[in-house]
């Protein structure tokens with residue numbers, strides 16, 4: 001019995017995460033998290049109720065900046081509108097960057113008021129990414145309250161342009177500005193603590209637009225119709241086979257065009273999102289998409305006996321996200337797994353398209369992690385979040401940060 005206990009305590013002292021958690025300053029930070037989960041939820045609600053459609057993150061950014069300042073961290077806005085707070089390191093130039101995107105997929109005018117139903121909070125954007133932003137505020141406070149000293153600098157950033165057509169410009173700017181100082185990047189996105197995103201799905205977003213002569217629905221009947229042309233192309237592309245390996249996907253997300261029900265439109269536009277685990281498959285899909293839409297336009301011209309140049313087709317890139325993968329033996333992944341073992345948190349590895357795409361594509365160790373709690377209905381008006389379990393997510397981030405940045409006496 002005695003030997004067994006001695007062996008157990010020897011193992012506990014050998015566990016570097018246990019050693020960090022037992023440090024009195026870390027213990028103070030972890031205790032702060034345990035006691036202040038509902039304070040973090042209050043900040044979460046405040047941030048969620050400030051609308052932040054893509055390209056209009058400034059108001060939410062300002063509120064986040066004030067919260068970081070109140071937590072005692074030096075904070076600034078950078079040239080693209082990212083909020084950048086620093087917890088300065090004491091002996092290293094290296095940087096651990098944690099970033100949560102400020103923007104949502106919801107357009108201006110969406111009701112973002114947070115409703116409570118039982119233990120759940122409901123509002124568009126509450127989970128994606130109100131959770132990530134509030135996790136950074138919780139982490140900032142816990143770091144300050146703990147009076148911990150870390151060797152590397154921890155940067156906590158609310159970044160712009162993750163959703164829609166933002167093209168990850170916020171993360172691109174952060175990676176650019178910290179450059180070779182970055183030793184790890186963690187995108188905090190959504191709630192889930194049961195997976196670690198280590199593989200970045202590549203994506204290409206395109207807009208196809210068709211213009212034509214337009215006309216009156218009755219008197220010009222028979223003129224080529226851009227909406228019909230695009231529809232023919234969409235149907236054709238829908239029969240292209242999409243492989244399961246490498247896993248790939250497409251989505252026609254927005255279609256617009258025309259001015260009235262009794263006018264032949266002079267313009268129609270469709271926006272498409274293509275994704276794949278492999279760049280080569282993505283390239284094949286893009287070629288197939290361009291050919292299918294062109295063929296739809298040709299069919300519409302032929303069906304209406306129009307001249308060859310009656311309709312004009314053009315494509316515009318709305319953004320590309322590069323692929324990348326964190327190696328299975330990466331020290332960053334090993335650190336996260338050690339923390340998960342210490343906390344008894346079971347996880348699996350996942351693939352996704354997040355802010356982590358940018359550092360991963362450049363070979364900088366990066367993952368996307370959840371901020372804690374449970375949520376669902378992301379990108380819908382029924383989005384929800386349940387804060388139960390939030391403290392696990394926050395403690396996990398705290399211990400990961402302390403492990404990566406290195407505790408100083």
Ligand SMILES: [Zn+2]
Pocket residue numbers: 101128129162189190
């Ligand atoms: Zn997100």
